[in-house]
Amino acid sequence: MPIVSYSADAAIGQIVISRPERRNALNHQALDEMREAVAAARHDQLRVLMLSGDEQQFCSGADLKELEDLEFTRALRVVLDDLAALSFPTLAAISGACMGLGLQLAMACDLRVATAESQFAVPVAKLGLMVDHWTVQRLALLAGHSTARWMLLTARPMHAERAHEVGLIHQIVGDLDEAQVLAAEISRLAPLALSGSKLGLDLLEQSAERMDPGGVYLGAFTTAWTSDDLVEGRRAFGDRRPAQFQGR
Numbered sequence: 001m002p003i004v005s006y007s008a009d010a011a012i013g014q015i016v017i018s019r020p021e022r023r024n025a026l027n028h029q030a031l032d033e034m035r036e037a038v039a040a041a042r043h044d045q046l047r048v049l050m051l052s053g054d055e056q057q058f059c060s061g062a063d064l065k066e067l068e069d070l071e072f073t074r075a076l077r078v079v080l081d082d083l084a085a086l087s088f089p090t091l092a093a094i095s096g097a098c099m100g101l102g103l104q105l106a107m108a109c110d111l112r113v114a115t116a117e118s119q120f121a122v123p124v125a126k127l128g129l130m131v132d133h134w135t136v137q138r139l140a141l142l143a144g145h146s147t148a149r150w151m152l153l154t155a156r157p158m159h160a161e162r163a164h165e166v167g168l169i170h171q172i173v174g175d176l177d178e179a180q181v182l183a184a185e186i187s188r189l190a191p192l193a194l195s196g197s198k199l200g201l202d203l204l205e206q207s208a209e210r211m212d213p214g215g216v217y218l219g220a221f222t223t224a225w226t227s228d229d230l231v232e233g234r235r236a237f238g239d240r241r242p243a244q245f246q247g248r
Contacts, residue, residue: 004033006040011047011187013040016054023060023097024053030063031075034105038082047187047194049086051109052093052176058118059102064127064237070225076101077132083108084202087195089186093179094118094169099157104131107138110198112169113179114160120168121157128233128245130224133217141205143168 003019003026015037017024026034041049053059066072083090083105092106094114099121106112106120122139124130131152140148143166151158163169173179186194212218224230229245236243 002033003027003030004037006037008041008044008046012183013044013046013049015041015049015051017052017059018054020055020057022063024055024057024102025060025063026101027063027066028072028075031072031079034079035075035082038079038086042082042086046088047189047191048089048091048183050091050093050179050183051083051105052179053095053102057096058092058094058098058114059105060097061100061102061123064234070222073132073225076104077134080104080108080134087198088191089194089198091179091183091186093176095176099123100131103139104135107135107142111182113171113173113182114163114169115175116160116172118160118163118169119157120151120160120163121155122151123155123157125153125155126233126243127237128224128227128229128231128243130221132221133212136217137205137211139168 003017005016005018007014007016015034017026017030017034019025019030062072062076089111090109092109092112094106094112095118096115098106098114098118100123103120103122122131122135136148136152139151143151143163147166147168150156158168160169160172164172171182228248229243232245233243
């Protein structure tokens with residue numbers, strides 16, 4: 001049964017994540033379907049694409065039952081790159097949990113709106129893993145360096161009001177119907193102006209290769225993803241107990 005669905009109505013497309021039994025956590029199947037959905041949106045030459053989840057959840061992150069090696073992170077990187085590279089505006093319509101991988105998807109979109117009860121987090125330190133350098137960079141650019149440090153080094157969740165204050169989301173909405181209204185408004189704007197503005201904004205970001213030519217962060221990333229701590233973090237998550245990390 002599909003987890004990710006794509007539909008398009010004239011100039012507006014929508015991708016919906018539907019895995020309520022796992023709070024819309026994504027597995028390998030979902031990543032494959034997300035990549036196909038983004039490709040379909042690119043082919044349809046939309047004016048705007050909206051990304052959301054069903055059952056009042058956006059995405060609670062990656063399914064830790066399938067997080068076993070770096071292959072998952074490589075598949076995720078392709079999806080995030082493809083989503084961020086779309087020439088037309090993208091809008092994340094968020095409710096409920098927007099954690100880890102869910103926040104990465106939201107940050108790959110151009111715009112983010114969220115309901116008041118939404119929560120945001122990068123809880124990787126609770127699990128013994130790391131996010132890639134693009135995620136660190138994008139989080140710091142959107143929410144500020146100080147907020148990025150807080151979220152990455154405490155793993156604490158952030159409520160929608162605070163996320164709006166720091167710029168992580170652009171608007172708090174009463175319900176996601178307001179996101180549909182915004183998408184329709186964007187779809188009526190000049191597409192060449194919008195795509196050009198996206199290009200200009202993207203050029204302000206430096207690539208990970210330029211920021212870290214020696215690959216120091218990549219080395220730390222690989223070490224974390226192949227560590228005993230990650231094994232312990234996944235096991236503790238499944239057992240619903242605090243992890244006992246050893247730093248190896």
